[in-house]
Amino acid sequence: MTLRAFVVGVLLVAGFSSLEPYSGFGHGWGGFGGSTFPASAVLVLVVLSLVVNAILRLARRGWEFKRSELMLVWCMVTVGTTYPAVYGRHLYAQMATGPYMARRADLAWEEDGALTHAPEGLVLSKSPKSVAARQYFEGSDGRVPWRHWVGPLGNWFLFFVLLSVAVLCAVGIARRQWSESERLMFPLARVPLEFSEGGAEGGFLPRLFSEKGFQMGLIFTGAFRLLRALPLFFGGTSTIQIMLPMRRIFAETPLAAMSFDDITFWPQAVGFAFLVPADVSLSVWFFYWVARMELLATSWLGLGNIGGTYGSLMGWQQAGAYIAITVGMLIMARRHLAAVFLKALWLRSADDSAEPIPYRLAAWGLVLSLAGCVAWYCWHGMGILGGTMALALVMCWYVVYARMVAQAGIYSGRTVWSLPRMVNGLTGGHGLTGPGAVIASIQDTLLVTGGSAFLAPMAINALRISDVFPKRKRRLLVPALMAAFLVSLVCCTYWALATAYDMGALNMSGSWAQVREPIWRYKAADSIIRGSTEYSKCHWGPLAIGAASMSFLLFMRARFYWWPIHGIGLLTCSSWNAHRLWLPFLMGWLAKVGIMKYAGGRTLRSARYFFIALILVEAAVGGLSTLIRIASKGLVPGF
Numbered sequence: 162m163t164l165r166a167f168v169v170g171v172l173l174v175a176g177f178s179s180l181e182p183y184s185g186f187g188h189g190w191g192g193f194g195g196s197t198f199p200a201s202a203v204l205v206l207v208v209l210s211l212v213v214n215a216i217l218r219l220a221r222r223g224w225e226f227k228r229s230e231l232m233l234v235w236c237m238v239t240v241g242t243t244y245p246a247v248y249g250r251h252l253y254a255q256m257a258t259g260p261y262m263a264r265r266a267d268l269a270w271e272e273d274g275a276l277t278h279a280p281e282g283l284v285l286s287k288s289p290k291s292v293a294a295r296q297y298f299e300g301s302d303g304r305v306p307w308r309h310w311v312g313p314l315g316n317w318f319l320f321f322v323l324l325s326v327a328v329l330c331a332v333g334i335a336r337r338q339w340s341e342s343e344r345l346m347f348p349l350a351r352v353p354l355e356f357s358e359g360g361a362e363g364g365f366l367p368r369l370f371s372e373k374g375f376q377m378g379l380i381f382t383g384a385f386r387l388l389r390a391l392p393l394f395f396g397g398t399s400t401i402q403i404m405l406p407m408r409r410i411f412a413e414t415p416l417a418a419m420s421f422d423d424i425t426f427w428p429q430a431v432g433f434a435f436l437v438p439a440d441v442s443l444s445v446w447f448f449y450w451v452a453r454m455e456l457l458a459t460s461w462l463g464l465g466n467i468g469g470t471y472g473s474l475m476g477w478q479q480a481g482a483y484i485a486i487t488v489g490m491l492i493m494a495r496r497h498l499a500a501v502f503l504k505a506l507w508l509r510s511a512d513d514s515a516e517p518i519p520y521r522l523a524a525w526g527l528v529l530s531l532a533g534c535v536a537w538y539c540w541h542g543m544g545i546l547g548g549t550m551a552l553a554l555v556m557c558w559y560v561v562y563a564r565m566v567a568q569a570g571i572y573s574g575r576t577v578w579s580l581p582r583m584v585n586g587l588t589g590g591h592g593l594t595g596p597g598a599v600i601a602s603i604q605d606t607l608l609v610t611g612g613s614a615f616l617a618p619m620a621i622n623a624l625r626i627s628d629v630f631p632k633r634k635r636r637l638l639v640p641a642l643m644a645a646f647l648v649s650l651v652c653c654t655y656w657a658l659a660t661a662y663d664m665g666a667l668n669m670s671g672s673w674a675q676v677r678e679p680i681w682r683y684k685a686a687d688s689i690i691r692g693s694t695e696y697s698k699c700h701w702g703p704l705a706i707g708a709a710s711m712s713f714l715l716f717m718r719a720r721f722y723w724w725p726i727h728g729i730g731l732l733t734c735s736s737w738n739a740h741r742l743w744l745p746f747l748m749g750w751l752a753k754v755g756i757m758k759y760a761g762g763r764t765l766r767s768a769r770y771f772f773i774a775l776i777l778v779e780a781a782v783g784g785l786s787t788l789i790r791i792a793s794k795g796l797v798p799g800f
Contacts, residue, residue, distance in 0.1 A: 162634045166230035167641055171648055173234065174241030176438070177201045178649040180658035181245035182792045187672025189789035191799055196247030197618040198349050198429070198572040198776070200784030201239040206231060206353055210367055229630050231357045233468035234733045236638065237645040242585035244646060246614035248321060248607055249653035250674045253297070254666055255603045256313055258679035259284050260291040261298050263621045268683075275602075275687040278595030281543040282316045283603075285309055297658075298675075300665030305658045316541070318650060324608075325616055325646055328559055328641055332621040333518030334501050336561070338494045339567055340625055348436040348570035349784035354629065359723055369774075374767030382738040385428070386782055398507040398798050405744070418460030419453040420470045422740035430742050432772035433570030434749025439757070441569045442750040444730025449743035452734035467700070471577050475735035477700040480578035481599045481707025482731045488717040489556045490564065517627045517635045533554070542596030550584045550592055551601055555608050559617035561732060567625070569729045573613045575736040580605040582696055585689055592695025595616025598689035602682040611678070613738070616646070 177193050186190030193201035213223040223371035225608055226234075226445030259279050263270040270276035276287055285294050286309065293309040339345045369375045389401045407421035434442040452475060459468040467473040491498065503509035515522040531552060538548025558576060565571040581601040584592045605611075623642060627635050666675040689696045714728030733739055749772075756765050786800045 162229055162233050162630050162637055162641075163227075166226065166233045167237075168499060170234045170237030170241075170645060173201075173205055173238050174645045174648050175652045177238065178241060178245050178249075178652035179656045180661050180791060181242075182249060183246075184654055184787060185670075186250060186657060186661040186674070187664060187669050188795060189785075190790040190795050192246070193784055193787060194242035196573040196613050197239075197566050197622070198352075198433075198780060199239055199242040199246075199614065200780045200787065201242055202235050202353075203777060203780035204316060204784035204788075205238055206235055206356065207777065208415075209234065210357060210793075228357045229634075231642065232353065235353050235357075236316060236626055237641055239288075239619045240616065240623060240642045241645040241649040243614050243616045243619055244321075244649040245653040245657075247612035247655065248650075249657050251606045251678065252317060253612045253654075253657055253661065253672060254473040254675045255606065255682065256283070256310075256317075256680045257285045257291075257294040257295075257297040257666070258676075259599075259683055260286040260289055261294040262680055263289040266404070268680075268687075270683060270687055271544065274690060275599055275683045276458055278686075278690055279599045280596045282542060283313055283600065297661050298666045299666065301662050303659060303663035305662050310658065314654065315355050316537075318535060320537050321650065322647075323530045323537065324555070325643070327527055327530040327534065327556065328532065329620050330518065330523040330561055330644065331556065331560060332529065332617055332624060333516070333639070334498070334520070334524040335494070335563070336621065336624045337516065338497045339564070339621070340628075342497065343493070345564075345567045346437050346570070347567050347622060347625045348433050349572055349618075350625045351436065352776055353775060354626060356777060358604065372770045374770035375774045377767075378771035379778060380773070382428070382775045382778040386778070394796055398746060400798070400800055403410050407740070416457065418468060419457050420468065421453070422470065422737070425741055427573075427741055427745050429572065429776050430745030431749045431752075432776040432779075433572055433751050434746040435768065435772045437568070437570045438620070438727075439753050440725055440727045441729060441749060442746050442753065443725070444727040445569065445571070445733055445746040446743040446750065447726060447738050448730035448734040452739075454531045467703070470735050470740075473700045476578045476582070477703035478707035478710075479576060479732065479735060480583055481704040481709075482711040482728075483557055483561050483576070483578070483707075485708040485711035486561055486564070486715065486728065486732065489712070490560070490671075493553040503539075506682060515632055515635070517638045519636070537596075538600070542594055543600050544590065544592075544594050544597055547584055547592045547597040547601065550587065551580060551604065554580060555604070556581055558609055559615060563621040565729060567621055567734060569727075569733075571733055571738075571742070572644045573738050573742070574618075574733065576609060577736050578609075580609050581685060581689060585696050586699035589699070590692070593689055595690050601684075602686040602689070605685075606678055606682055607727050610752070611674075617687070651710075665693050698791050736774055 181192055181194065184190040193199055197319065209226055209231055214457060217224040217226070247746060259270060259276045262268055263276045277291075279287060281287065285297070293306045296306070340347070356367055356369055389403070392399065403426035405424040405426070408423050411417050411419065411421050456468045459465060459474055469475070500509060500511040501520045502524050504511045504513070505521045511520060518526075529606070534552050535545065535548050538551065539545055543551070562574055565574055581593060581598060584601055585598075620642065623638065627638050630638065661669065669675050685696065711728050711731055714726065714731065717724040718728065733742065752768065756768055782800070789797050790799055
C-alpha cells in the first residue's frame with residue numbers, strides 16, 4: 162500500500178465512474194460494473210500486471226507495482242463500481258419521475274397520492290410543472306440546474322454515506338469469523354490474489370502463466386470468444402449468443418407453470434462454481450429445480466395467483482430463508498460477536514491488531530451509523546417502526562449477499578422479496594406512513610432489487626484481500642475504500658445528470674431504469690398510500706416455509722458432517738439471475754465431482770487454474786469491448 166497506488170486507484174475510480182453514465186446509461190455501449198466481479202477491476206489488474214509492470218521493469222527494476230499495490234487498486238476499483246452500478250443508475254430518475262409523470266391523466270399522484278406524500282427533501286420537486294424534471298427527461302442544452310438538485314441529492318448522499326459506514330463496520334466485524342473460524346472460500350477474492358502472486362518477484366509474467374492449466378484456459382477461452390465473434394468479421398452486428406430458449410420450449414406445455422426464463426449462458430459462473438465446495442455448487446442448481454417444482458405444484462393446486470418467479474410464494478419464502486440464515490449466522494458467531502462488543506465496552510481484551518478495522522471502532526461505527534440511518538428515516542417522515550424495519554431488512558440483505566459471495570461465488574445476485582411489501586405486510590398494513598411508502602418503494606430499487614453490485618460483497622472481499630498488506634498499513638484500507646466510494650459518487654452524479662440534460666432520459670438506452678422502473682415504484686407507493694390490500698397482506702405460509710427449510714438445513718449441516726446439501730441454494734433459487742446461474746453451476750459441479758472421483762489432485766489443481774483463466778479472460782475481454790465501443794462512439798460492435 163503506497164501513495165502512488167492510492168492515487169492510481171482514485172484516478173481509475175473517477176474515470177470509470179465518469180464513463181459508466183455516458184456509455185452504460187446513455188448510449189448503451191456497455192458498462193464496467195453490474196456484478197461483484199466487475200470487468201473494470203479485472204481489466205485494470207491485467208493491464209497493470211502485464212503491460213504497465215513490464216514497461217516499468219524495463220525502465221528500472223523495482224519500479225513495478227508490487228502485489229499489495231495491485232490489490233489496493235483492485236479493492237478501490239471494485240468498491241468504486243458500486244455507486245454507478247446501482248445508485249447512480251436509478252437515483253436521479255427516481256427523484257425526477259414523480260413531478261414529471263404526474264402530468265399524465267392516468268397517474269393521479271398529486272391527488273393525495275405518491276407525489277403529495279413524497280418527502281420534500283428527497284424528490285426534485287412536488288410540482289408537475291417542474292422545468293428541471295421536464296428537462297431531465299426531455300433534454301435541454303446540457304446545463305444542469307444544480308440549484309434544484311443540490312438539496313435533495315445532499316439528503317440522499319447523507320443516507321448513502323451512513324449506510325456505507327454501517328456496511329463496512331458490519332463486514333469488518335464478520336471478517337475474522339468468516340475467514341478464520343468458518344474458513345469460507347472467498348472465490349472472488351482468490352482469483353485476483355492468485356493472479357497477482359509472484360508478479361513482482363522476477364520475470365515479466367505472474368506465476369500463474371507457468372501453469373499448464375492456466376495456459377490451456379487462456380487458449381480455450383480466447384478461442385471460444387473468437388468463435389463467438391466470427392459474425393463480426395463477416396459484416397455482422399453482434400456476436401453469437403449462446404442461449405437456451407426455455408420459456409419458448411415450455412410455453413405451450415403443462416410445465417409452463419414452472420415459470421422458466423430463457424437462459425443466456427454465463428461462462429464465468431462455471432468457473433466460480435468449480436472454485437467453491439461441491440456441496441455449495443450442488444445446492445445452487447438443486448434448489449432452482451426445487452423451486453420450479455413448487456411453482457408447478459401451486460399451479461396444480463389452483464394457487465397460480467401466488468406463483469411465478471416474482472410471485473408471492475417465491476418472494477415471501479425467500480424472505481423467510483434470509484431471516485433464518487441471518488439468525489443462524491448470528492448464533493454461529495455469538496462468541497466472536499460477544500468478544501467484539503465487550504471490547505467496545507472496555508469489558509474484555511480481544512486481539513484485533515491484524516484487523517483492518519479495530520473492533521471498538523467497528524462496533525461503535527455500526528451502532529452510530531445505524532442510529533443515524535433511523536434518524537434520517539424519521540426526519541423524512543417514515544416513522545421509527547417503518548424505518549427500523551426497513552433498515553433491518555436492508556442490512557439483512559447486505560450481510561446475506563456478502564455471505565453468498567464469500568461462500569458460494571454468486572457474483573451476480575438478486576432477490577425477489579420486496580422491501581415495502583415486507584415492511585407493510587409484517588406490520589399488518591400499518592408500518593408505512595405516506596412518506597414512508599414513497600421512501601421504501603424508491604429504496605427497494607436503490608438498496609435491494611436494482612442491481613447486483615452492492616457494497617457489502619465488495620467490502621468483504623476487500624477485507625479478505627487485506628491479508629496481503631503489511632499489518633501496520635491495513636488500517637489504511639477502509640479510508641481508501643471510503644475515498645473510492647465518495648469519488649465515484651461525485652463523478653457519477655455529475656456525468657449522469659450532464660448526460661440526461663444533454664440527450665434526455667427518455668432517449669437514454671436504459672429505458673427500464675429511467676422510465677419503467679420509477680413509474681412502477683411510484684405506483685407501488687401510491688397503492689400503499691391508498692390502502693391496497695396487495696401491499697398490506699403478509700403471506701405467513703411461504704414465509705414460514707422458507708424460515709423452517711433454512712433452519713432445518715442449517716441444523717443438519719451443523720450436526721451431521723455427511724449432509725450433502727447446503728442451504729445457500731435456497732437463497733438463490735428464484736430470481737432473474739437464478740435462471741442464468743443454475744446451468745453453469747450444474748456444469749461446474751459436474752466438472753469438479755468428475756475430476757475428484759476419476760482423477761487425482763494434480764488434475765484438480767490444473768483444472769482450478771484453467772477456470773481461473775476462463776474467469777479472467779471473460780471479464781477482461783468484456784471490459785476491453787466496452788472501452789473500444791466508447792472510443793469508437795459505438796461504431797465497433799460489442800464482442
